[in-house]
Amino acid sequence: MSHSTRSARSNPFASSSEAGSLPDPAYIRDVPIFDRVPIKLSHTEANFYAWKTYFNLLFREYNLRDHIDGTTDFLAMRRDEDWLAVDATIIRWLFLTVSKDIFHTVVRDGDDAYTVWTKIIGLFTDNKLQRIVFLQREFFGCHQNDSSIDAYCMRLKTLSDELNDAGFKVGGELLLSTLTAGLNEDLGNAASNLTLIYG
Template sequence: MASPHSSNSNPFDGLVPDATAVRDLDIHTRVPIKLDQSTSSYYAWKTYFNLVFREYHLLEHVDGTIDGDLMADDLDWAAIEASLIRWFYLTVSPDIFHTVVADDDDACAQEFFGCHQDDSSIDNYCMRLKRLADELRDIGAKVSDELMLSTLTAGLNEDFGNVASNLSLLPNPTFQSVAAYLRLEERQMKKVKARVHHTALAAGTSRGQQQPPPPQPRPPAPLGYFPLPPAPPAPPAP
Protein backbone atom coordinates (compact mmCIF):
# COMPACT_ATOMS: atom_id res chain seq x y z
CA MET A 1 0.00 0.00 0.00
CA ALA A 2 1.07 3.52 -0.57
CA SER A 3 2.87 5.43 2.13
CA PRO A 4 1.11 8.33 3.89
CA HIS A 5 1.81 11.89 2.74
CA SER A 6 2.53 14.83 5.00
CA SER A 7 -0.09 17.01 3.28
CA ASN A 8 -2.67 14.29 2.80
CA SER A 9 -6.28 15.45 2.38
CA ASN A 10 -7.52 11.88 2.67
CA PRO A 11 -9.99 11.78 5.59
CA PHE A 12 -8.81 8.27 6.45
CA ASP A 13 -5.42 9.75 7.45
CA GLY A 14 -2.77 7.18 6.69
CA LEU A 15 -2.48 3.57 5.63
CA VAL A 16 -5.30 2.16 7.76
CA PRO A 17 -8.76 3.40 6.71
CA ASP A 18 -10.99 4.71 9.43
CA ALA A 19 -14.25 2.74 9.71
CA THR A 20 -16.30 5.82 10.59
CA ALA A 21 -14.96 7.81 7.65
CA VAL A 22 -15.69 4.90 5.29
CA ARG A 23 -19.20 4.63 6.68
CA ASP A 24 -19.89 8.35 6.22
CA LEU A 25 -18.48 8.58 2.68
CA ASP A 26 -21.17 9.52 0.15
CA ILE A 27 -20.60 6.80 -2.42
CA HIS A 28 -22.95 8.44 -4.92
CA THR A 29 -20.56 11.38 -5.29
CA ARG A 30 -17.61 9.02 -5.83
CA VAL A 31 -19.44 6.54 -8.07
CA PRO A 32 -22.02 8.65 -9.95
CA ILE A 33 -23.31 5.72 -12.01
CA LYS A 34 -25.39 2.58 -11.47
CA LEU A 35 -24.19 -0.74 -12.76
CA ASP A 36 -26.66 -2.34 -15.15
CA GLN A 37 -26.56 -5.07 -17.77
CA SER A 38 -24.69 -2.98 -20.35
CA THR A 39 -20.93 -3.46 -20.65
CA SER A 40 -20.32 0.27 -20.95
CA SER A 41 -21.80 0.97 -17.54
CA TYR A 42 -19.73 -1.86 -16.05
CA TYR A 43 -16.46 -0.32 -17.25
CA ALA A 44 -17.33 3.11 -15.83
CA TRP A 45 -18.66 1.61 -12.58
CA LYS A 46 -15.55 -0.52 -12.13
CA THR A 47 -13.24 2.43 -12.89
CA TYR A 48 -14.92 4.65 -10.32
CA PHE A 49 -14.74 1.96 -7.65
CA ASN A 50 -11.08 1.24 -8.39
CA LEU A 51 -10.34 4.92 -7.83
CA VAL A 52 -12.22 4.86 -4.52
CA PHE A 53 -10.38 1.74 -3.35
CA ARG A 54 -6.97 3.20 -4.21
CA GLU A 55 -7.67 6.67 -2.89
CA TYR A 56 -8.92 5.46 0.49
CA HIS A 57 -6.60 2.44 1.00
CA LEU A 58 -9.35 -0.17 0.67
CA LEU A 59 -7.69 -2.51 -1.83
CA GLU A 60 -6.94 -5.16 0.80
CA HIS A 61 -10.68 -5.52 1.38
CA VAL A 62 -11.35 -6.50 -2.24
CA ASP A 63 -8.19 -7.95 -3.81
CA GLY A 64 -8.07 -11.19 -1.79
CA THR A 65 -4.63 -10.56 -0.26
CA ILE A 66 -6.11 -10.83 3.25
CA ASP A 67 -8.36 -13.64 4.39
CA GLY A 68 -11.52 -11.97 5.64
CA ASP A 69 -12.27 -14.91 7.95
CA LEU A 70 -9.06 -14.17 9.87
CA MET A 71 -10.25 -10.58 10.40
CA ALA A 72 -13.73 -11.54 11.63
CA ASP A 73 -12.94 -10.41 15.20
CA ASP A 74 -11.60 -7.02 14.05
CA LEU A 75 -14.51 -4.62 14.58
CA ASP A 76 -13.12 -1.91 12.30
CA TRP A 77 -12.49 -4.43 9.51
CA ALA A 78 -16.02 -5.82 9.86
CA ALA A 79 -17.52 -2.31 9.84
CA ILE A 80 -15.64 -1.42 6.64
CA GLU A 81 -16.77 -4.68 5.02
CA ALA A 82 -20.38 -3.79 5.88
CA SER A 83 -19.97 -0.34 4.32
CA LEU A 84 -18.51 -1.80 1.13
CA ILE A 85 -21.45 -4.20 0.82
CA ARG A 86 -23.85 -1.28 1.24
CA TRP A 87 -21.97 0.66 -1.47
CA PHE A 88 -22.38 -2.22 -3.92
CA TYR A 89 -26.07 -2.60 -3.18
CA LEU A 90 -26.66 1.14 -3.63
CA THR A 91 -24.84 1.36 -6.98
CA VAL A 92 -26.31 -1.55 -8.93
CA SER A 93 -29.56 -1.75 -10.87
CA PRO A 94 -32.54 -3.70 -9.50
CA ASP A 95 -31.93 -6.48 -12.06
CA ILE A 96 -28.36 -7.06 -10.89
CA PHE A 97 -29.39 -6.68 -7.26
CA HIS A 98 -31.91 -9.46 -7.84
CA THR A 99 -29.17 -11.80 -9.09
CA VAL A 100 -26.95 -11.36 -6.02
CA VAL A 101 -29.69 -11.35 -3.39
CA ALA A 102 -32.08 -14.24 -2.85
CA ASP A 103 -35.52 -13.91 -4.40
CA ASP A 104 -37.37 -13.73 -1.10
CA ASP A 105 -35.23 -10.97 0.41
CA ASP A 106 -34.92 -8.86 -2.75
CA ALA A 107 -37.59 -6.26 -1.99
CA CYS A 108 -36.86 -6.20 1.75
CA ALA A 109 -33.12 -5.69 1.25
CA GLN A 110 -33.67 -2.90 -1.27
CA GLU A 111 -36.04 -1.21 1.15
CA PHE A 112 -33.52 -1.58 3.97
CA PHE A 113 -30.55 -0.11 2.09
CA GLY A 114 -32.68 2.62 0.57
CA CYS A 115 -34.23 3.62 3.90
CA HIS A 116 -33.95 7.35 4.73
CA GLN A 117 -35.20 9.39 7.64
CA ASP A 118 -36.83 12.12 5.54
CA ASP A 119 -39.36 13.86 7.82
CA SER A 120 -39.64 11.00 10.33
CA SER A 121 -38.60 11.31 13.94
CA ILE A 122 -35.50 9.47 15.07
CA ASP A 123 -37.68 6.95 16.94
CA ASN A 124 -39.79 6.15 13.87
CA TYR A 125 -36.73 5.99 11.60
CA CYS A 126 -34.87 3.60 13.93
CA MET A 127 -37.94 1.42 14.38
CA ARG A 128 -38.38 1.17 10.62
CA LEU A 129 -34.75 0.12 10.18
CA LYS A 130 -35.03 -2.39 13.02
CA ARG A 131 -38.18 -3.91 11.52
CA LEU A 132 -36.54 -4.30 8.10
CA ALA A 133 -33.41 -5.81 9.65
CA ASP A 134 -35.53 -8.31 11.61
CA GLU A 135 -37.34 -9.31 8.43
CA LEU A 136 -34.03 -9.88 6.69
CA ARG A 137 -32.72 -11.99 9.56
CA ASP A 138 -35.92 -14.06 9.49
CA ILE A 139 -35.16 -15.10 5.91
CA GLY A 140 -31.50 -15.80 6.64
CA ALA A 141 -29.88 -12.53 5.56
CA LYS A 142 -27.32 -11.45 8.16
CA VAL A 143 -27.53 -7.80 9.19
CA SER A 144 -24.65 -6.97 11.51
CA ASP A 145 -24.64 -4.12 14.01
CA GLU A 146 -22.01 -2.37 11.88
CA LEU A 147 -24.28 -2.55 8.84
CA MET A 148 -27.22 -1.29 10.88
CA LEU A 149 -25.13 1.63 12.13
CA SER A 150 -23.81 2.44 8.67
CA THR A 151 -27.31 2.43 7.15
CA LEU A 152 -28.71 4.48 10.03
CA THR A 153 -26.21 7.32 9.68
CA ALA A 154 -26.27 7.29 5.87
CA GLY A 155 -30.03 7.90 5.85
CA LEU A 156 -30.19 10.80 8.32
CA ASN A 157 -31.80 13.96 6.98
CA GLU A 158 -29.93 17.24 6.54
CA ASP A 159 -30.89 18.51 10.01
CA PHE A 160 -28.50 15.93 11.45
CA GLY A 161 -25.59 16.75 9.13
CA ASN A 162 -23.39 18.17 11.88
CA VAL A 163 -24.54 15.58 14.40
CA ALA A 164 -23.51 12.69 12.13
CA SER A 165 -19.97 14.02 11.96
CA ASN A 166 -19.77 13.89 15.77
CA LEU A 167 -20.64 10.21 15.94
CA SER A 168 -16.98 9.32 15.46
CA LEU A 169 -16.37 10.72 18.97
CA LEU A 170 -18.57 8.07 20.57
CA PRO A 171 -16.54 5.24 22.11
CA ASN A 172 -17.45 1.84 20.63
CA PRO A 173 -20.65 3.06 18.93
CA THR A 174 -23.50 0.61 18.48
CA PHE A 175 -26.89 0.96 16.83
CA GLN A 176 -28.54 1.35 20.23
CA SER A 177 -26.06 3.89 21.61
CA VAL A 178 -26.10 5.99 18.43
CA ALA A 179 -29.91 5.92 18.31
CA ALA A 180 -30.00 7.13 21.95
CA TYR A 181 -27.51 9.90 21.14
CA LEU A 182 -29.58 10.98 18.14
CA ARG A 183 -32.74 11.12 20.27
CA LEU A 184 -31.01 13.50 22.69
CA GLU A 185 -29.83 15.68 19.81
CA GLU A 186 -33.32 15.68 18.32
CA ARG A 187 -34.83 16.91 21.60
CA GLN A 188 -32.16 19.61 21.84
CA MET A 189 -32.85 20.77 18.28
CA LYS A 190 -36.59 20.95 19.04
CA LYS A 191 -35.88 23.13 22.10
CA VAL A 192 -33.68 25.46 20.02
CA LYS A 193 -36.34 25.73 17.30
CA ALA A 194 -39.04 26.44 19.89
CA ARG A 195 -36.89 29.13 21.51
CA VAL A 196 -36.17 30.77 18.15
CA HIS A 197 -39.87 30.68 17.27
CA HIS A 198 -40.82 32.22 20.62
CA THR A 199 -38.22 34.98 20.22
CA ALA A 200 -39.40 35.78 16.69
CA LEU A 201 -43.03 35.81 17.85
CA ALA A 202 -42.23 38.15 20.74
CA ALA A 203 -40.28 40.47 18.43
CA GLY A 204 -43.15 40.55 15.93
CA THR A 205 -45.67 41.32 18.69
CA SER A 206 -43.60 44.22 20.02
CA ARG A 207 -43.26 45.66 16.54
CA GLY A 208 -47.04 45.41 16.03
CA GLN A 209 -48.05 47.27 19.24
CA GLN A 210 -50.03 50.53 18.87
CA GLN A 211 -47.85 53.56 19.48
CA PRO A 212 -49.45 56.62 21.19
CA PRO A 213 -50.25 59.40 18.68
CA PRO A 214 -47.89 62.41 18.73
CA PRO A 215 -49.17 65.56 20.53
CA GLN A 216 -51.19 67.85 18.25
CA PRO A 217 -50.07 71.52 17.99
CA ARG A 218 -52.46 74.24 19.16
CA PRO A 219 -54.50 75.83 16.36
CA PRO A 220 -53.28 79.33 15.36
CA ALA A 221 -55.17 82.39 16.72
CA PRO A 222 -57.63 84.00 14.24
CA LEU A 223 -56.54 87.14 12.40
CA GLY A 224 -57.13 90.38 14.35
CA TYR A 225 -57.30 88.61 17.63
CA PHE A 226 -55.00 89.79 20.39
CA PRO A 227 -55.20 88.03 23.71
CA LEU A 228 -55.76 90.22 26.76
CA PRO A 229 -52.85 90.67 29.16
CA PRO A 230 -53.16 88.74 32.36
CA ALA A 231 -55.07 90.50 35.15
CA PRO A 232 -52.95 92.15 37.88
CA PRO A 233 -52.91 90.40 41.22
CA ALA A 234 -55.56 91.45 43.73
CA PRO A 235 -54.35 93.92 46.45
CA PRO A 236 -53.82 92.44 49.87
CA ALA A 237 -56.71 92.68 52.25
CA PRO A 238 -56.51 95.56 54.85
Protein backbone atom coordinates (compact mmCIF):
# COMPACT_ATOMS: atom_id res chain seq x y z
CA MET A 1 0.00 0.00 0.00
CA SER A 2 1.46 3.36 -1.00
CA HIS A 3 1.85 6.23 1.43
CA SER A 4 -0.76 8.32 -0.41
CA THR A 5 -3.30 5.47 -0.35
CA ARG A 6 -2.68 4.82 3.33
CA SER A 7 -3.05 8.55 4.11
CA ALA A 8 -6.29 8.78 2.18
CA ARG A 9 -7.80 5.83 4.04
CA SER A 10 -6.84 7.16 7.46
CA ASN A 11 -7.76 10.74 6.68
CA PRO A 12 -11.16 11.56 8.21
CA PHE A 13 -11.51 14.44 5.75
CA ALA A 14 -11.16 12.23 2.67
CA SER A 15 -14.08 12.39 0.26
CA SER A 16 -14.91 9.97 -2.52
CA SER A 17 -14.13 12.51 -5.22
CA GLU A 18 -10.85 13.94 -3.95
CA ALA A 19 -9.11 12.60 -0.85
CA GLY A 20 -8.63 15.31 1.72
CA SER A 21 -10.41 18.02 -0.28
CA LEU A 22 -13.36 18.48 2.06
CA PRO A 23 -14.03 17.51 5.68
CA ASP A 24 -16.43 14.59 6.10
CA PRO A 25 -19.76 16.04 7.35
CA ALA A 26 -20.43 13.05 9.62
CA TYR A 27 -17.00 13.39 11.23
CA ILE A 28 -17.45 17.14 11.78
CA ARG A 29 -20.94 16.63 13.18
CA ASP A 30 -19.55 14.33 15.88
CA VAL A 31 -16.86 16.75 17.10
CA PRO A 32 -17.46 17.28 20.86
CA ILE A 33 -17.85 21.05 20.65
CA PHE A 34 -17.90 21.68 24.41
CA ASP A 35 -14.55 19.90 24.73
CA ARG A 36 -13.08 22.04 21.95
CA VAL A 37 -14.71 25.32 23.05
CA PRO A 38 -15.29 25.10 26.82
CA ILE A 39 -16.66 28.64 27.04
CA LYS A 40 -20.10 30.23 26.79
CA LEU A 41 -19.60 33.61 25.15
CA SER A 42 -21.41 36.38 27.00
CA HIS A 43 -21.56 40.16 27.17
CA THR A 44 -21.33 39.96 30.96
CA GLU A 45 -18.12 37.90 31.02
CA ALA A 46 -14.70 38.92 29.73
CA ASN A 47 -14.29 35.82 27.59
CA PHE A 48 -14.50 36.93 23.96
CA TYR A 49 -10.75 36.62 23.34
CA ALA A 50 -10.64 33.07 24.72
CA TRP A 51 -13.83 32.03 22.86
CA LYS A 52 -12.50 33.38 19.57
CA THR A 53 -9.10 31.73 20.12
CA TYR A 54 -10.67 28.32 20.80
CA PHE A 55 -12.76 28.60 17.63
CA ASN A 56 -9.83 29.72 15.48
CA LEU A 57 -7.87 26.68 16.67
CA LEU A 58 -10.87 24.46 15.91
CA PHE A 59 -11.24 25.88 12.40
CA ARG A 60 -7.54 25.29 11.73
CA GLU A 61 -7.55 21.81 13.24
CA TYR A 62 -10.46 20.60 11.10
CA ASN A 63 -9.67 22.57 7.94
CA LEU A 64 -12.81 24.71 8.17
CA ARG A 65 -11.45 28.22 7.73
CA ASP A 66 -13.05 28.64 4.31
CA HIS A 67 -16.45 28.61 6.04
CA ILE A 68 -15.73 31.69 8.16
CA ASP A 69 -13.03 33.73 6.40
CA GLY A 70 -15.19 35.01 3.51
CA THR A 71 -13.13 33.32 0.77
CA THR A 72 -15.92 30.96 -0.32
CA ASP A 73 -18.99 32.09 -2.26
CA PHE A 74 -21.95 30.69 -0.34
CA LEU A 75 -24.24 30.98 -3.37
CA ALA A 76 -21.80 28.93 -5.44
CA MET A 77 -21.75 26.19 -2.78
CA ARG A 78 -25.53 25.80 -2.42
CA ARG A 79 -25.53 22.65 -4.56
CA ASP A 80 -22.77 20.97 -2.56
CA GLU A 81 -24.67 19.03 0.11
CA ASP A 82 -21.54 18.02 2.04
CA TRP A 83 -20.31 21.61 2.24
CA LEU A 84 -23.75 22.81 3.35
CA ALA A 85 -23.91 20.09 6.01
CA VAL A 86 -20.54 21.15 7.45
CA ASP A 87 -21.62 24.80 7.32
CA ALA A 88 -24.79 23.96 9.25
CA THR A 89 -22.74 22.15 11.89
CA ILE A 90 -20.52 25.21 12.36
CA ILE A 91 -23.62 27.40 12.79
CA ARG A 92 -24.91 24.97 15.44
CA TRP A 93 -21.54 25.14 17.25
CA LEU A 94 -21.70 28.93 17.29
CA PHE A 95 -25.26 29.00 18.60
CA LEU A 96 -24.49 26.43 21.32
CA THR A 97 -21.49 28.36 22.64
CA VAL A 98 -23.04 31.83 23.01
CA SER A 99 -25.43 33.21 25.61
CA LYS A 100 -29.16 33.43 24.91
CA ASP A 101 -29.04 37.19 24.34
CA ILE A 102 -26.28 36.86 21.75
CA PHE A 103 -28.14 34.00 20.08
CA HIS A 104 -31.34 36.05 19.79
CA THR A 105 -29.35 39.02 18.46
CA VAL A 106 -27.67 37.14 15.61
CA VAL A 107 -30.06 34.30 14.71
CA ARG A 108 -31.70 34.54 11.31
CA ASP A 109 -32.95 31.78 9.07
CA GLY A 110 -30.89 31.27 5.93
CA ASP A 111 -27.57 32.66 7.17
CA ASP A 112 -24.36 30.81 6.39
CA ALA A 113 -21.60 30.21 8.96
CA TYR A 114 -19.55 33.16 7.69
CA THR A 115 -22.48 35.54 8.25
CA VAL A 116 -23.18 34.22 11.76
CA TRP A 117 -19.48 34.32 12.70
CA THR A 118 -19.15 37.89 11.36
CA LYS A 119 -22.22 39.05 13.28
CA ILE A 120 -20.96 37.59 16.56
CA ILE A 121 -17.47 39.04 16.10
CA GLY A 122 -19.03 42.40 15.22
CA LEU A 123 -20.92 42.51 18.51
CA PHE A 124 -17.56 42.67 20.30
CA THR A 125 -15.44 44.67 17.84
CA ASP A 126 -17.72 47.20 16.13
CA ASN A 127 -18.08 49.29 19.29
CA LYS A 128 -14.48 48.95 20.42
CA LEU A 129 -14.51 52.04 22.65
CA GLN A 130 -17.50 50.80 24.66
CA ARG A 131 -15.86 47.40 25.05
CA ILE A 132 -12.58 48.94 26.23
CA VAL A 133 -14.40 51.11 28.79
CA PHE A 134 -16.27 48.07 30.14
CA LEU A 135 -13.10 45.98 30.34
CA GLN A 136 -11.09 48.78 31.95
CA ARG A 137 -13.73 49.14 34.64
CA GLU A 138 -13.55 45.41 35.30
CA PHE A 139 -9.74 45.32 35.19
CA PHE A 140 -8.97 48.29 37.43
CA GLY A 141 -11.80 47.42 39.81
CA CYS A 142 -10.74 43.80 40.20
CA HIS A 143 -9.90 42.76 43.79
CA GLN A 144 -9.00 39.42 45.29
CA ASN A 145 -11.74 39.44 47.95
CA ASP A 146 -12.73 35.82 48.74
CA SER A 147 -11.04 34.24 45.73
CA SER A 148 -7.75 32.37 45.86
CA ILE A 149 -4.60 34.10 44.70
CA ASP A 150 -4.52 31.80 41.65
CA ALA A 151 -8.12 32.62 40.71
CA TYR A 152 -7.48 36.34 41.20
CA CYS A 153 -4.35 36.29 39.02
CA MET A 154 -6.18 34.29 36.33
CA ARG A 155 -9.06 36.78 36.35
CA LEU A 156 -6.67 39.72 35.87
CA LYS A 157 -4.77 37.89 33.12
CA THR A 158 -8.03 37.14 31.31
CA LEU A 159 -9.09 40.78 31.49
CA SER A 160 -5.66 41.96 30.29
CA ASP A 161 -5.88 39.57 27.31
CA GLU A 162 -9.33 40.96 26.46
CA LEU A 163 -8.04 44.53 26.68
CA ASN A 164 -5.01 43.76 24.51
CA ASP A 165 -7.31 42.12 21.96
CA ALA A 166 -9.47 45.26 21.94
CA GLY A 167 -6.46 47.45 21.27
CA PHE A 168 -5.70 48.74 24.79
CA LYS A 169 -2.17 47.65 25.63
CA VAL A 170 -1.73 46.18 29.12
CA GLY A 171 1.99 45.78 29.76
CA GLY A 172 3.67 43.80 32.51
CA GLU A 173 4.13 46.80 34.81
CA LEU A 174 0.47 47.82 34.60
CA LEU A 175 -0.64 44.23 35.16
CA LEU A 176 1.63 43.90 38.19
CA SER A 177 0.59 47.20 39.76
CA THR A 178 -3.10 46.38 39.30
CA LEU A 179 -2.55 42.92 40.76
CA THR A 180 -0.79 44.23 43.86
CA ALA A 181 -3.39 46.97 44.38
CA GLY A 182 -6.18 44.42 44.48
CA LEU A 183 -4.60 41.91 46.85
CA ASN A 184 -6.16 41.38 50.27
CA GLU A 185 -4.66 43.32 53.17
CA ASP A 186 -3.08 40.24 54.74
CA LEU A 187 -0.98 39.89 51.56
CA GLY A 188 0.35 43.44 51.79
CA ASN A 189 3.94 42.31 52.41
CA ALA A 190 3.77 39.97 49.43
CA ALA A 191 2.50 42.84 47.30
CA SER A 192 5.45 45.00 48.34
CA ASN A 193 7.89 42.20 47.59
CA LEU A 194 6.35 41.65 44.15
CA THR A 195 6.77 45.32 43.33
CA LEU A 196 10.41 45.25 44.45
CA ILE A 197 11.19 42.09 42.51
CA TYR A 198 9.46 43.00 39.26
CA GLY A 199 9.39 46.79 39.48
